[in-house]
Amino acid sequence: MTALDKIASLQSQFSPNGQKIAIFVLAQPELVVSLSSQELATAANVSQSSIVKFTQRVGFKGFPAFKMAISEELARHNTIGGNVLNQLPTQPETNNTLASSLSKMAQQKANAIIDTTKAIDVDLLEKIASRLKSATRIQLIGLGSNALVAHDFNDKLLSLGLPVIHSADPSLQSTIAHTLTEQDVLFILSNNSEHQTLQLASHAAKLHGATIVVITTPDDLPLTSLADLTLLMHCEPSLHRIVNQPFTLHLAAQQTLTDILCLAIQE
Structure with missing residues (x-):
């Protein structure tokens, strides 16, 4: 229910x-x-x-958890129209029409949103929100496909009055990270791309005592081992391969987590 x-x-x-x-x-x-x-x-x-x-x-434990549940329900409904979700096929079909592919992609995006939201530890979410609100500076990094969500998250953090620093230039990331202090946060959006820039920035931030917060996949060991606080995306691949599917699912899951964080920050 x-x-x-x-x-x-x-x-x-x-x-x-x-x-x-x-x-x-x-x-x-x-x-x-x-x-x-x-x-x-x-x-x-x-x-x-x-x-x-x-x-x-x-x-629900409290109002943030309640809002997350409502947000999840609305996301599922808006993605493919309410109860239609449970009727969509997840296995390959012989007649692989465009309509069938679109339905499967909608199913998989909804699953990524739902699975990611269900796995959230509310106490961890509140801890991250509190740390972001108290930070002197927040360095935000999202490279490649992650840059789309990073740009959106940057705008939302700024609208909430938080001191975020965001640059799309990878060459600046490590330089900025070296200026962070114990009062600052390095916030990374990743999808287990193993990008060297992310690891260099993380090592620099850790060296100077900054808090490292990461949104990534469960198998992104290089980053999760360096992070102080980690929110995980759960985007299971389907048997039915759709072009750019991993990008689409990671984008949906990341967007969900950043939106929920913004809700928690406003509490």
């Missing part, structure tokens, strides 16, 4: 304040994932403590 389904099924059992929250969440779930707990409390005309009690009542 999804989070929204559970809220709907329990709606009559909630307290008066809980029913107010339930009505608001069910009516505007897209808005809820962009609000802080205090903002939701104001919008629903309840206290902030009522929001906390409500999220715990529906089975």
